[in-house]
Amino acid sequence: MGDYTNRELLIACVADLLDGIRHVAVGASSPIPAAGAMLLRARNEQAGKPRVRISVLGSEEHNFFTNGGAELFDCTAQGRVDAFFLGGGQIDGEANINLVGTGDYPQSDVRWPGCFGSAFMYYLVPRVILFREEHSSRVFVPKVDYVSAPGTSEGIVRPGGPHALLTGMALFSFDKTRKRFALQSAHHGFTAADVKANTGFEYDAADIVPETKAPNAATLTLLRGRVTEELSESYPQFAELLRGERMAAA
Amino acid sequence: MGDYTNRELLIACVADLLDGIRHVAVGASSPIPAAGAMLLRARNEQAGKPRVRISVLGSEEHNFFTNGGAELFDCTAQGRVDAFFLGGGQIDGEANINLVGTGDYPQSDVRWPGCFGSAFMYYLVPRVILFREEHSSRVFVPKVDYVSAPGTSEGIVRPGGPHALLTGMALFSFDKTRKRFALQSAHHGFTAADVKANTGFEYDAADIVPETKAPNAATLTLLRGRVTEELSESYPQFAELLRGERMAAA
Amino acid sequence: MGEIVSLEELAAEVRPGCKLAVPADYCGVAMAATAAIIANRPDRLHVVCVPVTGMQGDMLIGEGLVGVLETSAVTLGEAGGAPRFQDAVKKGSFRLMDATCPAVHSGLIAAQKGVPFLPIRGIIGSDLLKTRADWKIIDNPFAKGDPIVVVPAIQPDVAIFHAPEADRLGNVRIGRRRELVTMAQAAKATIVTVERISETSLLATEDSAAGVLPALYVTKIAVAPRGAWPLGLWGEYAVDSAEIARYAAMAKTPEGFAAYMDGFARRQREAA
């Protein structure tokens, strides 16, 4: 791997994808998105750019909401949440996501927890980043078995939707008009052919797919210093994992 | 006047009109309704009957709401407010009330404060007591100039409405089906003819109109003791007024 | 967000023609800021009273700054009717949008929730509906023969109120006055005057956090000691009834009102 671990790359990718936002909400059990947001916050602070606000949902300490569980959704509908992360047991080529289960509904063969707020957040957050570390044709399917939330909509008020898909293997952009992903880059250690082999849906790709931009020295310094320290507070296990992987890679 | 003052009679009437309720909301500037509610609460306590809860709106000390200004209305819509008081610059024979003004709307000749919550509370509180001390044909008109809230409704969900009209001179009941008041009694010192002469709308009346039931000794003891003390906390000026009138009448 | 500025800078957020939400007298009225706003003379204001107003609204009307008044009532409380309001109504000096308290709350909650409307019981058969062309009756989609009123979302450009304290992060104590939360979340910008700045975070404990409007919803904050005077501030000081009565008496005529307003900003500062 060399200079950086795969997770460090993902964190740096998240920070880049969030560039320009003022407020991002992340789940208490989503350490990579949180780390990416913290990296952007630290970077903006260094550069004297506008402050990035991070709401860690479900956290007692780092949750600045005071109006109960409905506040995230109200805040989002007010246009005050610029970015959010969604995953899915299945994601298809039109960016439809499935958080419910496989097989025939309701008696799913494999049942996942459920839609949570996805059938709302996906429509209203301007920059939704689809994030799923596992990159396999089990996850990235031609057509999801259940649409928890569709990738695109017509004829309704929908200011939000998918901005990018980030996996452990690659980064895709999404074209809402064409309802189609485009492979932007493959991460260090993976080829366009690896991505092709592990993706169950069709997508656009250039003849030569670049490698995902490596995090630069300044970014790695911030990430390994201040950001890892900040992570230790809310995500202590994850901070340890990052440190461990780094040492193994060094 | 003899044994009791007119205000004491009104307070006793209010307590009787509220009999059986569990929760009443009163305005911070409505001392007679509040006193009647306190009298009922004291009486029920003595008799071992269910506790009466009184919400004094706008009061910092005696307001048990914690969910902001919308809570009274939510609480009412939940069916948790059994009784409420409404007045009006004008009240007509169909129990329509006008809290807005006289003459052509919007450029009213005389403009009152406005509807407040009447266009909601009148529909939803099961037992609304119309209370207006001034009994004159200026107030009790054939037809209100502006309907802040109608006395009756058809074809809509309306669990609430007028239960009685209490004035400084008399007590009326209201028949929702016939949309008509009936004079129940005239207070001590007033005759059926006095009522007739000072009421601008038509109403039913028996040939012989009884005098409003005088408060009994036990009621007066409670009112002059415990209730006046309780009133001193939220309505100190009114408690003084009651004491003064009593002495003048004795 | 939640930047601490001067009273003048805060007042400058209220621009001509803007939709301005103000709270009821018991919720903390920014009277010092009102004086500062009047000095800027932003006219054609659309004032949304949440859900009623008193001296603040009457002053803005008396100064000729109100183009539209959306309110469930205007009253000086014990001091009686609001004289400049009554006079302006008679003259038709502004567009009047009479409302009923829960409908104002529902309109703001609709904006808070990012929905175009909220249903509300009651109202049907009142004259309010005749004059509020922006309120409609629809059929309850879940039951036959059940007409119900829907009121549109109310999104103020600016919400303004006065509170006991804010912290350095821009969080504001609102206690149990939760309509202030709704008002702030519904509004595009929220400006707040406070008695003082707390040096510790208001979100530090669960107890204090429960009564806080987070900085996320606060645009600008200015310190204005006794900033609600002559009105009161919950938990801090009572209304100055004598002063309100003095206003009520003087404001009965345009001349008396002008005499009262002359030096009001200074007297407001001196009351601190």
Place this chain on the structure above:
Amino acid sequence: MGEIVSLEELAAEVRPGCKLAVPADYCGVAMAATAAIIANRPDRLHVVCVPVTGMQGDMLIGEGLVGVLETSAVTLGEAGGAPRFQDAVKKGSFRLMDATCPAVHSGLIAAQKGVPFLPIRGIIGSDLLKTRADWKIIDNPFAKGDPIVVVPAIQPDVAIFHAPEADRLGNVRIGRRRELVTMAQAAKATIVTVERISETSLLATEDSAAGVLPALYVTKIAVAPRGAWPLGLWGEYAVDSAEIARYAAMAKTPEGFAAYMDGFARRQREAA
């Protein structure tokens, strides 16, 4: 209102077939009461999760007491999927009403406000709408060509949660978990277990009052020290992750689940 009773008397409020609202794990889950409810075996429960559930819901499902499950998710968090839920879904043991978090909140707010429905953005085009026949699309009455979902009011028969403390008057501390206020106001009856009883009124100061559910909305209260265990309680104690993991492993089979539940009520009491 707000009567303090035994845990058994409190649990008896949950009757067969009733609509029972339960909070998310971070809001204070009444696990001691859940054990007491299970002892009464009230079946055909319609469980409304506000807006999701975890171990509590999984246990009620595993015990065969759930007839309808209305939820936005069921998960044991870090311990993974909810095994009894997953198994029951596969077998079709109950009627499933999959939801999305803000729709649950909106349904409860509709009941809180006494309106038959609330509009909500999003949802259109998801498969949720296909299976939620009780959700409808209407045209926004204020704009042409703007379809919007409306969800009906959710009025639970009983709402139940666990909180740090109540006072002798029946007021309950809920801090900033305001969905508990909505849940309680929406419900016909609300039962609450608490860590302790406060001898001073929780409404005594503005600060404490801000985070209080008033007694008016509280039917019965029982003291249950460590009453959320093995889940955590905000501001009091953390989740017992090892115990949740033990449950997750054992509940993978009906037999393992039965073994776990055997003596759970006793272990719950002993955890205090």
